Amino acid sequence: xxxxxxxxxxxxxxxxxxxxxxxxxxxxxxxxxxxxxxxxxxxxxxxxxxxxxxxxxxxxxxxxxxxxxxxxxxxxxxxxxxxxxxxxxxxxxxxxxxxxxxxxxxxxxxxxxxxxxxxxxxxxxxxxxxxxxxxxxxxxxxxxxxxxxxxxxxxxxxxxxxxxxxxxxxxxxxxxxx
Numbered sequence: 471x472x473x474x475x476x477x478x479x480x481x482x483x484x485x486x487x488x489x490x491x492x493x494x495x496x497x498x499x500x501x502x503x504x505x506x507x508x509x510x511x512x513x514x515x516x517x518x519x520x521x522x523x524x525x526x527x528x529x530x531x532x533x534x535x536x537x538x539x540x541x542x543x544x545x546x547x548x549x550x551x552x553x554x555x556x557x558x559x560x561x562x563x564x565x566x567x568x569x570x571x572x573x574x575x576x577x578x579x580x581x582x583x584x585x586x587x588x589x590x591x592x593x594x595x596x597x598x599x600x601x602x603x604x605x606x607x608x609x610x611x612x613x614x615x616x617x618x619x620x621x622x623x624x625x626x627x628x629x630x631x632x633x634x635x636x637x638x639x640x641x642x643x644x645x646x647x648x
Contacts, residue, residue, distance in 0.1 A: 476518060480577035483513060487570050488600075489607070495563040496609035503563035507570070514573050527640050528572035534636065535568025536560045542628060547621040548601065551610040563611070575640055582637065589634040597629025598622045 471479070487510040494502045511528075514520065520528075539560040543549060549557035550564070575583075582589040602622065605612040614621050 471517070477578045477580075479517060480514075480574055483510065483517075484570050484574050484578070488567055491563045491567055491570075492604050492608040492611065495561075495611055503561075503566050506563075507566035510566075510570050510573075514570075518573075518577060520573075520576065523643065523645055524573075524576045527575065527643055528569055530639060530643065531572030531575070531636060532565050532569040534632075534639075535571070536565050538568075538628065538632060539564055542624060545624075546615065547624045548605070548615070549613040551608070551613055557613075561611070572636075575636060579633075582633070583640070586634045586637070589637060590630045593633030594626040594630030597632070598625040601625055 487506055490506050491503055494506065537560075540558065543560065544558040550559065550561050551557075555561075582592060601612060602614075602618075605614055
């Protein structure tokens with residue numbers, strides 16, 4: 471598989487599973503998110519053959535995402551619907567989205583690593599749009615306040631910082647040459 475094919479495969483897999491997690495969680499099948507996450511990680515591993523450092527980073531992104539979205543929800547930027555124990559606690563399906571997002575940093579998003587200003591812009595625009603789109607297709611799994619402008623600005627700032635920060639974390643956690 472060529473490098474371009476790997477990048478295309480990675481982004482298609484991520485977007486497909488993002489959609490499955492957002493729509494499928496509203497079906498009321500508690501294990502659905504877990505099945506989709508495990509499926510995505512297995513397919514990623516079989517097709518793209520990640521190195522140990524990539525697996526470690528993917529786990530870090532999952533933990534970062536849990537903290538990121540729990541913090542934003544706890545300050546009222548949005549709430550979580552039926553898939554969460556508390557409306558401010560990041561649900562499992564969204565941690566799964568973050569885990570799968572972590573797979574993109576070594577493949578489809580890797581071009582942004584050397585372009586931090588574009589990474590900031592992508593995060594500041596793409597992050598809020600993903601949550602807004604997710605709130606529309608997820609059948610109440612992400613709930614914005616009645617006037618979502620402040621929430622979208624908070625998401626733009628948080629994501630504008632998060633994408634380049636995650637690239638920095640990727641670099642800091644990389645193995646050092648002996």
